[in-house]
Amino acid sequence: MLHLTTISLFASVITATLQAVEEVTPVRRAGATLIAATSLHFRYFSFLKGGNKYDKFKDAYESIPAATTMDLISSLEECTTRLYLFLNNRFSDAIHLIYPWSKNSVYPARIYGILTVIKAFLTFDPQEIEIGMTATKEALRTCNSFRRKSRMMSFSRLVNKQGINAIKEEELHAEVCYAECLILKSTVTFIQDDSVLRFLKSGINVGLSCQIYKDCQRVLTQIPNYQSKTYRHLVGGIKFGLGVFNLILSLVPPKTLKLLNVVGYSGNREVGLTLLHDSASESHTNNILSVLTLFFYYISVAFGVEKSHSSAAENLSLIYLQKFPNCVILQFFHARFSMLKGYFKHAQLTLEECIFIQNEWKQVHHLCYWKLMWCHSFLLDWKQAYRSAELRFQHSRWSKAMYSFAKASLLAVLPSDFVKSVSEDMSSLFLNVDNLRIRILGTSVPIEKFVAEKGQRYATTAGWFTAQPILELMYAWSGFRVMSKNLELISTWLSIIDKGGELLQENPSKEYGTDDINFLNFLKGLCLKYLDYASAIKNLENIKHYKDYSVEARLQFRAHIALEQIAKEK
Template identity: 35%
Template sequence: MSRHGRGDAPCAPHCSPLSLQECLEECMEALDLFLNNHFAESLDKLRPRVKDSMYHALVYATVLEMQAMMTFQHEDIVSAGSTMKRAQEICQRFRKKTSMVGSITSLGKSSGDMFTEEELHAEVCYAECLLQRAALTFLQDENMVSFIKGGIKVRNSYLIYRELHNFISSKKLHKGPNHFHLEGGVSLGIGAFNLTLSLFPARILRLLEFAGFSGDKEYGLSQLHEGATTLNLRSMLCVLLLLCYHTFLSFILGTGEGDVADAEKLLKPFRVRYPHGAIFLFFAGRAEEIKGNIDEAVALFEDGCKAQQAWKQFHHMCYWELMWCFTIKRAWKMAYFYADLLSQESCWSKAMYVYMKAACLSMLPPEEARPFGENEVELFRQVPSLKQKIAGKSPPTEKFAIRKARRYKAEQPVRLPVPVLEMMYMWNGFSMIRDRPDLTEGMMETLVEAERTLQDTLVNEYRVDDSCIIQLLKGLCFKNKGQMQAAEDCFNKVYQSEKKIKYDHYLVPNALLELGLLYAQLGHKEQATKLLQKAKNNYKDYSMESRTMFRIHAALSKLKTDTSDEESTEL
């Protein structure tokens, strides 16, 4: 009999023991319910066996973790962490009892006979619990002790995945009937580690106790792709990770080099199988948004909201994207409407949402009536008081919003010139409209108008900073339009104003980053590398620094890859 029916905790009443294969099949059914928006039913199916089945415990905790990551509520994060810890304890019961160090240390030296199929599955489930707990640790608390604890969990998880991968590759293993689920778990782990580590600059890896480790992005993507395109329990997680990378991470922490075509190819079978699946409608919307098809994106996000009512946090993800879609369309009142909905319903960052409400209203002409009689000056003044006071980390964008809103404390505040477009830049929104000249032209009109207004106002302490913000964003618009010399001039104006900038010190390293990306696009790789190295090494302690450093790292990595490709072609 399988140990799924034995152990420290008894099976639920009227619940007969299941074999490993039966457990896997039942968890697949629960995931199917989840992807069809039947969230409560999915959890109900898993709950009776969470104390005696490692897979039920892991999948149940995974669903709760996904919910916690969407709500960003402290109690949800703590609850998900406790559930994942209990799942890890269940997995530990099924691991091979070898030594105090743990069963995995003997994996590399063993023959396949030393591990049962169930014990190998226990290793991969245990590693997955560690990995997910580490993700929650980073999300939950920003003190260094927690950060290092998370790093230790990540390292232990990495070592288990690495040994399992080597063990499976060595052909020592006798393949059990559920081997494809085991391989899927290893593909998820190896793929996630390689892809994630490839995104991190070296100094952040050192902070995470990962000195000496680095990821191979292409190998990570190929492992995840393998896991995503074979039918196994982790294929959904592999798909979600790939979709997150191609449609979010490559933009927010990179230079927008994600493969949207690949994302759409991965989405296609899921869109057919789950036509009303909220998750897949959301990612389909994001893919259209990235391509600049804003109306199509809006329709998909709205469908995602209509598809289910059980988990409001899915709605919040859609509201966030709808806010940016209407920002790109310069429909300021509609963008305000979604920022307002988020400020009322979502706990991720009240300061950010209220800042965006104020930012959208500030784009309207002074004489135009404000929705609900709200006033942007009053809203900006509220922002600092809304900073998160829970143990959870404050998002860097929230800290940025609070800094920007401070100037409204004055009795006669100097208005921010284009706050909503400045924040759009922080999310790399200008790269999404590079293939849409009409939308880029609209942005340019707004910036030219803001420049005119700035020139007509009295000189003040913010003048140079405000002018440089406009120059940086105009440079992006010129680049989108293919007017490279004009773009270069704009970025250089910001760099040349370095000593005159008083508050927005983030502008100079970002102008150098954009100039480096422009030169890379033109094929001037040596100049591009010098500028990116200058941005990386000469500036610190500025707003949104980590995000800029991620982008610089992505740009330098891409240049290095391109250069090595050229060299191999020449050979």
């Protein structure tokens, strides 16, 4: 799965960033003019100021024929306007108004492609995936039609030979948008067909995209900042692209990175983060993507590690929330930052607000249900945690195996009368986990393989205590690190672990008894690490005394890492 890091991170970044909207068929008429589009533009701003009702605005739009041309400045203004609509949760409005330009202007083509691809990722619906593929192919054709016709030599070589005047700025913008659309096509190709051949084709497109960004960056060094009003959008787009590539490549395991270095690819995390921070702090059409890329990185990849950069990213979230206070995307990330600081009740309220303030983008609800499940679980509100897991299981297609295990784990700690009221069988849910697993490139998803093995164990054996499955799931999802800021909760969970240890000592599993005791000692050490270093070291050291059990090597390795972290923090 290591070779999936590049595509999965980029896809997750976009997934947490945008939502595709419904397919539309706008009225198209011959003889459309730019004056008509300008009329629409002014009507829209009047609408934002409250001058028109929505239904009147919509009628006016449908009576205006789609124009056939748009200059670069106008297209950037149009895209900025639609992004503002999007950030105010007006998803369908944003797509309806950008679609007419998606086949004759590079930036609208790019944004329309992003929106449709995100819907494909969020729904995993085959029809939506096909729509996303069609949109990205059309976006590539649109961008390609504005690129330099002769590609016998790169832009940078052409500039070296003929000077900067040999290239039009519009051609540079087309190159940058083309590079981003290549990434979009690669991600859709990957989810449409996960064969090795398709993966290799996607990798080629990703490599070509990276090369285009680098080439454009070299050309930019010879363009004066005052050259045009659109220059900042060009610079911002390149910073975003190169920032993402540097960040992704820096996360690739060393052995894989050595192979990439041979063919000229390398990544520097600090460079990537700096480029993305710069891009996020500037005014251009890619700044919001840069912001959300940073958010995703800090809360999903490096939380608790890069504290200085994380603080800067959280400050960015507050700045953007002041400008777009009802944006569900920004609210969702704000809730995640609250969780990482141990403010679970505040995160819970924010997530509930995300669900309440908009009902068009149902997939955001699914993301919120998953985080709500964890907030409720940390706070030991088992009934609400179960309801969130059930909603996720019923409506999301991402990982039914994970949601089935989560439901069963929560039923294990719920009162018997509640379990009877929901008409669910815990053992059946555990057993069904294996049947619900998915495969990528013919390979099992590691976390799904883990919960499938655990599900089989808990469905077919006795000698485990009720909180054991949820503890294992919590550890697998870094729950104890998330709770580390809330010492009161850590103490509460420590008492649950102690009680579980006593029960296992009294009635151990014949097959898994040693595994279970060592796992609880490990979890106890993790909890004590945040309360009492001496006790933590003692419990982690105890693990070394047990031999010949199924997860011996893995558990001892993790205990060793935990002991090293304690030594550094003392």
